[in-house]
Amino acid sequence: MKALSKIYIALILLFLYAPVAVMIIFSFNASKSVWSFGGFSLTWYKGLLNNSTMIAALEHTLVVALLSAFISTVLGTAAAIGINALRSKTLKKATMSITKIPMMNADIVTGISLMLLFIFFGRKLGFQESLGFTTVLIAHITFNLPYVILSVMPRLNQLDPHLPEAAMDLGCTPVKAFFKVVLPYISTAIFTGLIMAFTLSLDDFVISYFTCGHYQTLPIVIFSMTKKSVTPDAYSLSTIIFISVFVLLILYNFLQNKSLPKDRKKSVKGA
Numbered sequence: 001m002k003a004l005s006k007i008y009i010a011l012i013l014l015f016l017y018a019p020v021a022v023m024i025i026f027s028f029n030a031s032k033s034v035w036s037f038g039g040f041s042l043t044w045y046k047g048l049l050n051n052s053t054m055i056a057a058l059e060h061t062l063v064v065a066l067l068s069a070f071i072s073t074v075l076g077t078a079a080a081i082g083i084n085a086l087r088s089k090t091l092k093k094a095t096m097s098i099t100k101i102p103m104m105n106a107d108i109v110t111g112i113s114l115m116l117l118f119i120f121f122g123r124k125l126g127f128q129e130s131l132g133f134t135t136v137l138i139a140h141i142t143f144n145l146p147y148v149i150l151s152v153m154p155r156l157n158q159l160d161p162h163l164p165e166a167a168m169d170l171g172c173t174p175v176k177a178f179f180k181v182v183l184p185y186i187s188t189a190i191f192t193g194l195i196m197a198f199t200l201s202l203d204d205f206v207i208s209y210f211t212c213g214h215y216q217t218l219p220i221v222i223f224s225m226t227k228k229s230v231t232p233d234a235y236s237l238s239t240i241i242f243i244s245v246f247v248l249l250i251l252y253n254f255l256q257n258k259s260l261p262k263d264r265k266k267s268v269k270g271a
Contacts, residue, residue, distance in 0.1 A: 020242060027235035044232040051233055057221040058237065061202060064133070064217060068140035069198035075141070076148025076197075077190050081182075083149070084156040096153075103146045111210035114139050118211060131213030139211040140204065144197035151193035155186045192255045195248050202245065 027045070031038030048054060083099075086092045102110060115131070118138075122130025159182065167177040205219040212220060218241075222234055 023235050024239045024242070027232065027239045029232060032232055044236040048233040048236050051231075053221060054218070054233065054237060057216055057218040060133075060215060061218040064136055064140055064208075065198050065201040068137055068144055068201045069194050071137075072141045072144035072197050073148050073190060073194045076145050076193060077152050077186070079145070080149045080152035080156055084153065099146050099149050101146075102143050103150075107143075107204075107206035108210075110143060111139070111207040114142065114207065115210040129213055131211055131215075133215045135211045135213065136208055136215055136217070139207050140201045143204070143207060144200060147196050147200065148190075148193035151196060152186055152189045155189035156182075159185050188255050192252055195252045195255070199245055199248055199252070202241070 025037065028040050028042065029037055030041035030043060079099075083092060083095050086095065114135070118135040119130040163181050163185075164174075164177045167181045168174060172180060203219060204217075205223065208217050209220055209223075216224075218237070222238070225231070225234060
């Protein structure tokens, strides 16, 4: 049975990562062919620097991802602290259920509903263009918030509520007790939520497609290229993004494991 399970896992990993491996290999291809390798070359990585459309889209993607990750982390952390402070268990459960809706909702439904909302308010306020950078940023903050909240909440639940009270008994104000006791304790979970929000924002396509207007992000530009032909410099850029996201996910898993209590770590290792 163990041999079969290992073969099954190997086949799944092969099925998932074989396309990525092919993309990485052909990003170093000296020719434009997608079925024969013409030799190792960095031509497409150098050509990527001269592709103004791709570089502009990458800049748009990074700006939106960084800003949305930072804003959603600040708002999500504040929301998690507020939800955790609720005394009513019923209200807390109801709030958490509402928080999870954007995660469970289909991306196309979220994208279309946000697009209609932005166009409605844009026309009411008299904007010439209802969709653009601001709408993409708000949309990304919207779907990133639940992930940050769900990242911070477990760490807050592990915090001994008597610790902030003890700090205040020793002369700290509530604000100072938060920055001295609570914030350092949940800092790992906050950073984990930040990485998750940045990663999700970086490769989002569906919601960005409906809310971007003329402000196109990298996934949208690559999608528009598929209607004609995808040039090999897109392989090189995708390879760079894949490696960057892969490193971030390793860091995310490391920080998430670090934030687990010791007894849970032992149970995970023993499983």
